[in-house]
Each structure stands twice: as C-alpha cells, then as structure tokens.
Amino acid sequence: MTDLIIEKLTLKTRVGYGIGDIAICLYWSGVGLYLLYFYTDVVGISPSLAGLIYGIGMFWDAITDPFMGYVAERTRTRWGVYRPYLLFGNIPLALSFVLLFWVPPFEGTILFFFLLFANILHRTCFTLVSVPFSSLTPRITSDSQERTNLTGFRMMGAQTGTNLMALVAFPIIFWVGGEDESMGFVVLALIVGLSALLIHSITFLTVKEPSNDHGIERVGGSLKEAARAIGKNMPFWLVFSATLIVGITTIFFGNNLIYYTKYALNLHEHQSTILFTSGIVAFLSIPFWWFISNKIGKKFTWLLSSTLTLLAFIIFYFYQINSLNELLFLVAFIGFGSGAGGILFWSMLPDTIEYGEVLTGVRSESSLYGFMTFAQKGSIAFAVIILGIVLDTIGFKANEVQAENTLTDMKLIMTLIPSLGIASSLVIIYFYPIDVTMHKNLLKKLQEATE
Numbered sequence: 001m002t003d004l005i006i007e008k009l010t011l012k013t014r015v016g017y018g019i020g021d022i023a024i025c026l027y028w029s030g031v032g033l034y035l036l037y038f039y040t041d042v043v044g045i046s047p048s049l050a051g052l053i054y055g056i057g058m059f060w061d062a063i064t065d066p067f068m069g070y071v072a073e074r075t076r077t078r079w080g081v082y083r084p085y086l087l088f089g090n091i092p093l094a095l096s097f098v099l100l101f102w103v104p105p106f107e108g109t110i111l112f113f114f115l116l117f118a119n120i121l122h123r124t125c126f127t128l129v130s131v132p133f134s135s136l137t138p139r140i141t142s143d144s145q146e147r148t149n150l151t152g153f154r155m156m157g158a159q160t161g162t163n164l165m166a167l168v169a170f171p172i173i174f175w176v177g178g179e180d181e182s183m184g185f186v187v188l189a190l191i192v193g194l195s196a197l198l199i200h201s202i203t204f205l206t207v208k209e210p211s212n213d214h215g216i217e218r219v220g221g222s223l224k225e226a227a228r229a230i231g232k233n234m235p236f237w238l239v240f241s242a243t244l245i246v247g248i249t250t251i252f253f254g255n256n257l258i259y260y261t262k263y264a265l266n267l268h269e270h271q272s273t274i275l276f277t278s279g280i281v282a283f284l285s286i287p288f289w290w291f292i293s294n295k296i297g298k299k300f301t302w303l304l305s306s307t308l309t310l311l312a313f314i315i316f317y318f319y320q321i322n323s324l325n326e327l328l329f330l331v332a333f334i335g336f337g338s339g340a341g342g343i344l345f346w347s348m349l350p351d352t353i354e355y356g357e358v359l360t361g362v363r364s365e366s367s368l369y370g371f372m373t374f375a376q377k378g379s380i381a382f383a384v385i386i387l388g389i390v391l392d393t394i395g396f397k398a399n400e401v402q403a404e405n406t407l408t409d410m411k412l413i414m415t416l417i418p419s420l421g422i423a424s425s426l427v428i429i430y431f432y433p434i435d436v437t438m439h440k441n442l443l444k445k446l447q448e449a450t451e
Contacts, residue, residue: 009141029161054119094193100121102185289339293344298347312336
C-alpha cells in the first residue's frame with residue numbers, strides 16, 4: 001500500500017488564511033453585536049420590528065448559503081476554485097455594509113422596506129464571500145491535524161476581527177457622532193469596508209489553492225444527491241446539532257449584553273471595554289485550546305471547554321454584579337470557555353467530509369458548508385425574531401429607564417437559555433466518533449479507492 005502523503009502547510013499560508021477571517025468577522029460581529037441595538041436605539045424602531053428585519057435578513061443569508069456552496073465548488077478559474085470570490089466579491093460587500101448602517105430619511109412602511117432591502121443586500125454579498133472562504137479549509141489540506149492548526153490561525157484571525165469591532169466601534173461612534181450616534185455608525189462601516197478589502201487582497205495573494213485536486217474533482221452529482229449523502233453522515237449531524245444549539249442559544253446573551261450593560265448596570269460608556277474583554281480573553285485562550293485539542297482530541301476538548309462555559313453562565317445569573325470589574329471578570333470567564341468553540345467546529349466539520357465520502361461515495365465540500373450555514377443562520381434568524389418579541393413582552397423601551405422586573409427578566413433569558421444550549425451540546429458531542437486515528441484510516445481508504 002502506498003503511504004498516505006500528509007502535506008505540511010507553510011507559515012505564509014496559515015497566516016494568510018488566518019487574517020482573512022479578520023475581514024469576515026469585522027462584518028459578522030459588526031452585525032451580531034450592533035445591528036439590533038442600531039435598529040432600536042438609533043433608528044428608533046421597536047424590538048419586535050427590529051428582530052423581524054434582522055431575522056428575515058439572516059434567513060435570506062441562510063437560504064443563499066447552500067446555493068452558493070453548490071456553485072462555488074463547481075467554479076473553475078485560473079485563480080482557483082474559491083479564491084476568485086475573495087477578489088471580486090468584496091467591493092459590493094463593503095458598499096452593502098455602509099448602506100446597512102445608514103439611517104435613511106424615511107418613516108413607517110417605507111422605512112421598514114428600506115431597512116429590509118439593505119439587510120438582504122448585505123446578507124447576499126456576505127454569502128458571496130464567506131462561503132467560499134470557509135470552504136478553503138478542506139481545499140488547502142486533507143490532514144486532520146493540519147486542519148486543526150490551520151483553523152487555529154483562522155480562529156485567531158476571527159477573534160481579532162471580533163475584538164477590533166468590540167474595541168473600536170463605540171469609541172468611533174461616540175467620537176464622530178457624540179449623542180447622535182447615526183453618523184458614527186456610517187463612519188464605522190466605511191472603515192470596516194476599506195479594511196476588509198485590504199485584508200482579503202492579502203489573503204488572495206498569499207493563499208494558493210493546490211495544483212492537485214485534493215478531492216475537489218471528486219465533487220459531483222446533483223444538489224439532491226449531495227443532500228442525500230449529507231443526510232447519512234452521522235458525525236456531521238452531531239457537530240451540526242451541537243454547534244447549532246450553542247449558536248442560537250448564546251444569541252440571547254450576546255445581543256442582550258449591550259442592553260443589560262446600558263440599562264441595568266449604567267455602564268454604557270464602557271461598552272467597548274466590556275465587549276473587548278470577552279473577545280480578547282477568547283483570543284488569548286485559542287493557543288491553549290489548540291494545544292489541548294492536539295493532546296486530548298477535539299471531542300474531549302469540546303466537553304472540557306463547554307463545561308467551563310456552562311459554569312460561567314450559571315455564575316453570571318446568580319451573582320449580583322455591582323461594579324465594572326465584576327462584570328469584566330464574568331465576561332472574561334465566558335470568553336475563556338467559549339474560545340474553544342470556533343477552532344473545534346471549523347476543524348471538526350472538514351473531517352466529516354471524508355467520513356461522508358467513504359460512507360456514500362459522494363464528496364461534498366462547499367455544499368456541506370453551505371448546508372451547515374443554512375441551518376445555522378436560519379435558526380439564528382428565528383432566535384433573533386423571538387428575542388425581539390421577548391424584549392417587547394418583558395417591557396423593554398429603548399432610551400428609557402427600565403422597570404426592575406424587565407431587568408430581572410433580561411438577566412434570566414441571557415443566562416438560562418445559553419446554559420441549556422451548552423448543556424445539550426455536551427450530551428451530543430459525547431457521541432462524536434472521529435479521532436485522529438479514524439480520520440487517517442478514512443484518508444487511506446480514499447487513497448486506495450483512487451489507485
């Protein structure tokens with residue numbers, strides 16, 4: 001039997017790909033951290049309406065992901081399969097982001113439809129770039145541990161983008177707009193768009209898709225056949241379910257933190273410090289979780305990190321926060337536990353591709369990523385719509401003093417719901433079967449089948 005050749009990635013490739021996620025997460029965290037707040041406290045619409053617009057845009061993003069994945073993995077150009085989308089998709093993406101955070105001079109129904117149009121436009125442009133970017137991971141390397149290493153660099157880039165957005169957003173908004181935050185959001189969006197253009201230009205130049213096929217030529221069949229193959233891929237469904245549950249339940253913490261900081265703790269001027277603290281601790285924890293994952297495996301690292309995150313949410317609920325430092329400690333604790341999530345998900349998901357190919361004979365790369373993000377974003381859309389309704393139900397009123405029971409209910413939903421989601425993921429991932437040895441055997445089987 002011919003020995004399986006495991007390719008080692010260069011530092012330039014790892015860094016070039018890793019910084020690409022800075023750009024992706026400037027957009028993603030910009031929307032995730034600030035869009036709901038922008039709609040309620042700057043544009044001035046109700047939480048329910050804001051959640052509906054946010055949710056419809058996210059659901060549209062979800063619908064377009066599988067289609068984009070199907071198209072991307074069948075793209076053939078002189079620049080490669082996925083890289084052209086980084087080159088040509090970023091200009092419309094940057095412009096759509098500026099439009100997303102512009103307050104139009106409209107009211108009523110016209111305002112609603114404009115905000116919805118801007119949201120859907122941005123989500124479409126984001127899909128055009130983000131799905132091909134994510135799909136580069138299995139394209140660049142087929143080795144499970146190399147994917148973990150590559151994903152480590154990527155997650156450091158992702159967390160850097162999130163940290164930058166958390167750190168500079170409100171200082172820019174306050175500096176430019178003062179009490180009128182609307183102009184500050186436009187300037188922030190312009191800075192983000194230009195920065196992302198530069199970053200993805202660097203990624204395009206430093207990351208080269210391999211000259212050998214790396215399985216991409218084995219991609220084939222109809223979208224229906226790809227969906228059928230994915231349906232039989234049990235490890236994929238375990239990673240899918242756990243990530244989905246954690247993602248949609250932690251929305252209730254992430255999108256409420258700004259509101260709770262502003263209205264319950266009167267610390268609005270410290271928003272950037274609070275958001276940055278959680279992000280920078282998550283960033284600094286990535287090498288630790290990366291090391292642990294290589295030592296004890298991805299599954300057990302998930303169980304360990306999720307247990308710590310669950311404990312952090314429980315403490316957040318029961319502890320009476322009285323100062324900025326206490327809040328910073330708690331969000332740092334949550335950030336440390338959750339720092340493992342990205343590196344684990346984005347390195348476990350590619351491993352399920354070879355499992356599915358051995359099992360069914362059908363290889364799905366970008367289609368699998370597209371399907372995953374379809375369900376993920378669709379569920380997030382549903383969660384944000386529910387969150388908007390819940391905020392109205394508990395009596396939240398933007399830019400007003402909140403009732404005591406409103407603040408109590410807000411703390412409950414932002415901690416209890418994520419705790420239930422994380423606890424569920426622990427049970428699901430316990431049954432995940434792929435380890436390093438199993439994955440190497442899968443690659444050997446695929447090599448033998450092609451000889």
